[in-house]
Amino acid sequence: MRLEAMAVKFPHVEGHPNRVSFEGVLTVVNAASDKAPAGARGHRVMLTREAAETALPTLLGMAVDYRPGWDGHDSRRKIGLLTEADLIGQRLVVRGYLYARDFPEVAQAIKAHSPGAMGMSYELADARVEDLRAEIWKLTRVTFTGAAILLREKAAYRATSFRMAS
Numbered sequence: 001m002r003l004e005a006m007a008v009k010f011p012h013v014e015g016h017p018n019r020v021s022f023e024g025v026l027t028v029v030n031a032a033s034d035k036a037p038a039g040a041r042g043h044r045v046m047l048t049r050e051a052a053e054t055a056l057p058t059l060l061g062m063a064v065d066y067r068p069g070w071d072g073h074d075s076r077r078k079i080g081l082l083t084e085a086d087l088i089g090q091r092l093v094v095r096g097y098l099y100a101r102d103f104p105e106v107a108q109a110i111k112a113h114s115p116g117a118m119g120m121s122y123e124l125a126d127a128r129v130e131d132l133r134a135e136i137w138k139l140t141r142v143t144f145t146g147a148a149i150l151l152r153e154k155a156a157y158r159a160t161s162f163r164m165a166s
Helices: 049-059 104-112
Strands: 003-007 020-028 044-047 063-065 078-088 091-098 118-129 136-151 161-164
Touching: 020 118, 020 136, 044 049, 049 078, 049 136, 078 136, 091 104, 104 161, 118 161
Parallel strands: 044 136, 063 136
Antiparallel strands: 003 078, 020 091, 020 161, 063 078, 078 091, 118 136
């Protein structure tokens, strides 16, 4: 197992009402998506490990968003912040904070879903595809611009997860 990691450290503030930590698997690397993500013109995608490693710094400080119905992205509904990104084996694990006091209905909705029901999805810019004619697009370079929390069944990668601290 190889581990690559980056983090922005915030001081721990016991019981902070607006900073609820979370952890999630944003994606898996070197594996084809289970279905085509938005923006991929119907193609499944595979994020290479090398592209993910290079792009880890672009995750830090990016926002986490959601869409009512938990079925996609809405970059104008930012509810949290990514502070850490680790490549652990094939999993790209992220950690951060949700603004639970600012968005109490969102925090409650996440808690109301059954354990394991929530997943994540990445948001990209400047993606380079090795061969646009390929059935599965191999992403060789990306810039992460954020992440979304959604139902795992709606995510392009079913191996994603999301868990908010209680």
